[in-house]
Amino acid sequence: MLLLSGLSAAVRAELPLLPAPARAPPQAPFRFSPRRLRCPREHELLEDGDIHRHLYLQDILVSVTQVTEKPKVSEFSCHIAGCCQVFDTLEGYEHHYNTLHRNVCSFCKRSFPSGHLLDIHILEWHDSLFQIMAEKQSMYQCLVQGCVEKFKSSKDRKDHLVTVHLYPSDFRFDRPKKAKSSTKHSKSPLLQNTSMPVDIKTSEQPQVDSMEISPVENMENASQPLSSLISLPPEKHLNRSRIPSTICFGQGATRGFKSMKKKI
Amino acid sequence: MPYIEAACATALRKARKQQQLISKRLLREDTQNGEGKAGMEIPTDPLSEQEVLQLLRDTQKGTEERKKSLSCLRQALQHKETQQKFVRLEGSMRVLIGLFTSSLADVQMEAARCLHELSHSSDPAVAEACLPATSYLLTYLSGHSIEFTELCLYTLGNLVVESEAVRKQLLPQGIISALASCIQSPHEAVLEGLGYVLSQLLQAKEASIEIIPLVLDSALPQHMLQLVCSNLELGMGVAVEFAWCLHYIVCSCVNNALLISQGIMSTLVLLLLELASMVSKAVADGLELLICPVLRCLSNLLAEEMEGCNMQVQDERLLVALFTFMQYFLNHHLFIVQECLWLLNNLTADEPFFCSAMLTLDLIPALLQLLPCSRMVALLVLTVLCNIAEKGCAYCQQLHQKAVLSSLISILTLSDAEVAGQCLELLHLLFLHWPEAAADFFTQAGLQALEQHQHHPELQERVRALMNLATQPAAASPCSLVSSAAVPSSLP
Ligand SMILES: [Zn+2]
Ligand SMILES: [Zn+2]
Ligand SMILES: [Zn+2]
Numbered sequence: 001m002l003l004l005s006g007l008s009a010a011v012r013a014e015l016p017l018l019p020a021p022a023r024a025p026p027q028a029p030f031r032f033s034p035r036r037l038r039c040p041r042e043h044e045l046l047e048d049g050d051i052h053r054h055l056y057l058q059d060i061l062v063s064v065t066q067v068t069e070k071p072k073v074s075e076f077s078c079h080i081a082g083c084c085q086v087f088d089t090l091e092g093y094e095h096h097y098n099t100l101h102r103n104v105c106s107f108c109k110r111s112f113p114s115g116h117l118l119d120i121h122i123l124e125w126h127d128s129l130f131q132i133m134a135e136k137q138s139m140y141q142c143l144v145q146g147c148v149e150k151f152k153s154s155k156d157r158k159d160h161l162v163t164v165h166l167y168p169s170d171f172r173f174d175r176p177k178k179a180k181s182s183t184k185h186s187k188s189p190l191l192q193n194t195s196m197p198v199d200i201k202t203s204e205q206p207q208v209d210s211m212e213i214s215p216v217e218n219m220e221n222a223s224q225p226l227s228s229l230i231s232l233p234p235e236k237h238l239n240r241s242r243i244p245s246t247i248c249f250g251q252g253a254t255r256g257f258k259s260m261k262k263k264i
Numbered sequence: 265m266p267y268i269e270a271a272c273a274t275a276l277r278k279a280r281k282q283q284q285l286i287s288k289r290l291l292r293e294d295t296q297n298g299e300g301k302a303g304m305e306i307p308t309d310p311l312s313e314q315e316v317l318q319l320l321r322d323t324q325k326g327t328e329e330r331k332k333s334l335s336c337l338r339q340a341l342q343h344k345e346t347q348q349k350f351v352r353l354e355g356s357m358r359v360l361i362g363l364f365t366s367s368l369a370d371v372q373m374e375a376a377r378c379l380h381e382l383s384h385s386s387d388p389a390v391a392e393a394c395l396p397a398t399s400y401l402l403t404y405l406s407g408h409s410i411e412f413t414e415l416c417l418y419t420l421g422n423l424v425v426e427s428e429a430v431r432k433q434l435l436p437q438g439i440i441s442a443l444a445s446c447i448q449s450p451h452e453a454v455l456e457g458l459g460y461v462l463s464q465l466l467q468a469k470e471a472s473i474e475i476i477p478l479v480l481d482s483a484l485p486q487h488m489l490q491l492v493c494s495n496l497e498l499g500m501g502v503a504v505e506f507a508w509c510l511h512y513i514v515c516s517c518v519n520n521a522l523l524i525s526q527g528i529m530s531t532l533v534l535l536l537l538e539l540a541s542m543v544s545k546a547v548a549d550g551l552e553l554l555i556c557p558v559l560r561c562l563s564n565l566l567a568e569e570m571e572g573c574n575m576q577v578q579d580e581r582l583l584v585a586l587f588t589f590m591q592y593f594l595n596h597h598l599f600i601v602q603e604c605l606w607l608l609n610n611l612t613a614d615e616p617f618f619c620s621a622m623l624t625l626d627l628i629p630a631l632l633q634l635l636p637c638s639r640m641v642a643l644l645v646l647t648v649l650c651n652i653a654e655k656g657c658a659y660c661q662q663l664h665q666k667a668v669l670s671s672l673i674s675i676l677t678l679s680d681a682e683v684a685g686q687c688l689e690l691l692h693l694l695f696l697h698w699p700e701a702a703a704d705f706f707t708q709a710g711l712q713a714l715e716q717h718q719h720h721p722e723l724q725e726r727v728r729a730l731m732n733l734a735t736q737p738a739a740a741s742p743c744s745l746v747s748s749a750a751v752p753s754s755l756p
Contacts, residue, residue: 016620018662020655027696029725032689034613034651037606038567039560041515042283045606045640048599049556050285051276053508055269056553057287085368095369095409102408111367114406146441166433167399172365 116145117173124154143167143174283469288422289460290384291415292342292377310345313353320359327368334363334374341381351382351393361397369408376415383422391426398423398434402442410451417446417457425464431475439465440478447487452499455491459505462488466512476518485513489528492558493535496542504553511557514564521570529565529576532558540585543592552597555589559603566610577611580621587630598638605634605644612651619652619659628666635675639683642675646686653693660698668694669705676713681722688717688726695733706734 026033039045077086078093080101087093103118104111107126112118120141124130133139138150140157144165151157154176161167161174279285311319319340322333340346350356363375379397382390401420407413420439423430439461446458462484465475479485492506510528514520539555542548565573586604593600611618622628631649635642649668653660676687695702714731717723 016616016655017624018616018620018655018658020616020619020659023654029729030689030692032650032654032686032693034654036567036569036610036613038517038564039515039606041512045602046560047277047280049560049603050280051273052556052597052599053553054276054285054287055272056504056550057289058272091409091411092369095373095412098408099367099369099372113365113403113408116406117403144438144441145445146438165399165436165438167437168396171399173403 113173114145117143143171286425286464286467288384288425289418291380291418310343311340311349313349316340316346316349316356317353320353320356323359323363330363330371331374334371334378338374338378338381341378344385344387347382347385347390348387351390357393357396361400364397365400372408373412373415376412376419380415380419380422383419383426385426388427391423392429394419394423395430395433398430399437402434402437402439405442405446407446407449407454410453413446413449413451414453414457417454417461421457421461421464424461425467428468428470431465431468431470435474435478440475440482440484444482444484444487447484447491452502456501456505459488459491459502459509463505463508463512466509471512472516472518476513476516479513480519480522485523486526489526489531493531493538496538500550500554504557507554507557507561511560514561517564517568520565520568524565524568524570524573524576527576529562529573532562533577533579533582536562536585537579537581540588543588548592552593552600555600556603559600559607563603563607563610566607569614574615578615578617580618580625582611583608583618583621583625583627587627590634591630594634594637598641601634601637602640602644605641605648608648609644609651612648616655619655622648622652623659623662623666626666628663628668632668632671635671639680642679642683643686646675646683646690650686650690650693653690653697657697660694660696660701663694664698664701664704669701669708669710673705673709673713677716681717681720684717684720685723685726688723688730691730692726695730702733710734 023033072088073090075086075088076093077084078096078101080097083100085096087096099113100111102111103113103115105118105121105126107122110121112121120143124140130139134152138152140151140154142149142151142157142165143161144167147165149160149164151160154174158169158171158174158176161171162169167174276285316337319333319337323330323337325333337350341350360375360378363371364379366372366375379394379401382394385391398420401416404416405413420434424434443458443462446454449455449458462479465471466479468475488506488509492503492510494503496503510523514523535558536555539551539558543551562577566577586608590601590604612622622631628649631645634645649663653663672687672691676684679687691705695705711731711734714727718727718731720727
């Protein structure tokens with residue numbers, strides 16, 4: 001092969017070995033003058049490379065899906081006190097641990113999907129100075145990582161989340177603190193336990209919403225199971241396959257949100 | 265397989281012409297058999313509305329029932345029709361999100377797989393039905409398990425490319441900073457998924473105005489530069505994704521000065537050198553997927569003609585690397601040859617340094633060998649030769665010595681007007697700077713080759729100008745006008 005030795009030899013020169021006279025413009029009828037080319041995204045020169053890239057993306061099934069059999073281990077249960085979930089793969093356990101035990105509030109045992117949300121929770125629910133400070137300045141941090149806005153109340157924050165960040169108005173990890181119930185939490189260890197995700201303790205109960213729920217809300221949810229929220233769309237929509245789903249789905253969703261909003 | 269690939273390529277080509285070239289990735293654990301393509305086997309017939317509704321209701325029952333019905337739902341959602349029925353059911357997405365935010369790991373995983381199936385739909389309405397899920401998908405990027413984070417990432421990447429409404433929502437929801445914190449993950453699989461999301465975002469038609477400025481403003485570019493050259497031996501997946509990201513950023517010219525100031529050019533040159541040494545050791549399987557976007561970045565950045573960017577690339581080994589790629593990929597991936605030549609053009613256009621190095625490293629014969637490859641390749645080769653010839657008589661003398669003329673005569677006889685035109689330009693430069701080349705040309709079969717084009721309206725003027733030289737005695741060599749000290753006598 002050609003000149004491979006050249007690769008290892010670090011030849012660096014600042015000046016060309018040959019002289020180059022000053023550039024003259026082309027003489028008609030000739031028109032060539034050197035220029036660097038820029039190729040925008042759509043340039044035909046890039047077509048074949050783009051196609052190759054997309055063939056790779058679409059073919060990825062073959063290599064990525066062949067997930068190797070996960071090594072099964074003999075069943076074991078979570079070692080965290082009070083948690084009795086059983087696992088037969090390490091991945092399953094890792095996922096469980098990170099969901100329920102990694103970002104856990106040490107005061108009230110609630111678990112959060114991220115450290116960021118946990119930090120905000122601890123500050124707002126358990127920092128005794130927080131309420132005092134919040135009366136004087138905006139203390140409620142935005143939940144979106146990277147946004148530095150702060151607000152006077154959790155209500156203001158919710159409005160901000162919905163209008164600026166386009167968050168759903170019933171965002172699950174933004175439950176306002178209820179002054180009374182929270183003091184109850186911190187005093188009664190029994191109640192703390194029931195505020196743990198219901199899935200674990202009473203797994204037979206129809207329960208979808210599991211994290212970050214106060215006992216009161218649990219009962220509300222149980223009294224109106226989510227399955228009642230699902231319904232078939234009006235008959236006329238069924239026959240037309242091309243109707244954008246937003247038409248029927250969107251309205252349904254809004255209604256759903258509204259009814260949830262009242263409860264909160 | 266080659267047949268399928270060719271058919272796919274044709275479809276993709278058509279989509280690209282209509283600026284609708286999008287692709288999605290499907291992560292699907294194939295439980296039945298590990299061999300077949302997961303995407304091809306669809307287990308059952310599409311479900312009716314009633315059946316979908318029943319499955320959704322069953323997910324609200326006890327744990328065992330829930331798991332079973334959720335996994336049935338996931339399989340059913342492999343059907344486009346079932347996907348459409350699902351999203352038209354009122355409240356269905358609410359229920360799915362409820363399951364997705366469950367604290368039971370396997371319920372959450374299975375719900376994530378359902379969302380992922382929906383994200384793979386080619387119906388934009390299905391992607392838009394997933395809008396209520398995006399804030400949760402972002403929240404979970406902080407990672408419960410590698411597999412779960414990966415699923416969330418590929419789901420986001422699929423949704424993002426399908427619908428502008430999804431992108432319009434994800435940007436305010438903070439996708440850029442979520443990705444910027446996720447990019448610190450130590451896991452290859454997560455990083456590759458993240459690169460996928462980012463590359464999908466950056467391909468959006470509104471990217472240069474709405475997305476790229478945000479990306480450039482974040483910590484992402486520096487991480488991307490780092491990741492593009494890390495761990496090549498272990499796995500290329502990560503580097504490939506981020507190299508494409510860089511390409512999409514660079515070619516939209518939003519703020520390339522920033523990337524140049526972060527040292528992108530010298531980083532990419534070193535990467536190419538490393539890749540060339542991998543190619544020369546024949547560990548090149550799939551390497552073209554990485555080489556291609558890296559070449560593009562360098563070419564487009566050079567086209568910026570920015571202060572200081574020439575110095576970042578001035579390394580002769582880069583030429584050797586390019587020729588190593590061209591030789592290796594000549595037969596199977598001709599596009600690599602084209603894109604190497606594009607870069608070679610941008611290197612030689614203004615820099616006598618690289619023109620000189622082309623001659624001293626004796627790369628001209630290898631360049632000439634590429635002429636018959638394709639029209640596009642021939643044009644680019646001739647343009648590079650013109651760049652060199654334009655640098656003056658010492659260069660033309662060298663080109664003449666390297667037997668350029670016979671290749672030019674044969675390409676001139678075989679070519680269409682555009683290639684022939686470029687050939688005429690090159691001949692003119694050679695004759696102008698090194699008249700001995702003209703004399704030599706006409707003693708070979710040059711005149712006949714020229715006559716072939718003398719009636720072509722595009723070419724006739726230039727053909728005539730060159731033919732006149734045959735009848736005139738050679739003028740004094742312009743080189744003799746240059747001080748003799750400028751003509752190097754010790755060239756190899
Ligand atoms: Zn546990
Ligand atoms: Zn707490
Ligand atoms: Zn905010």
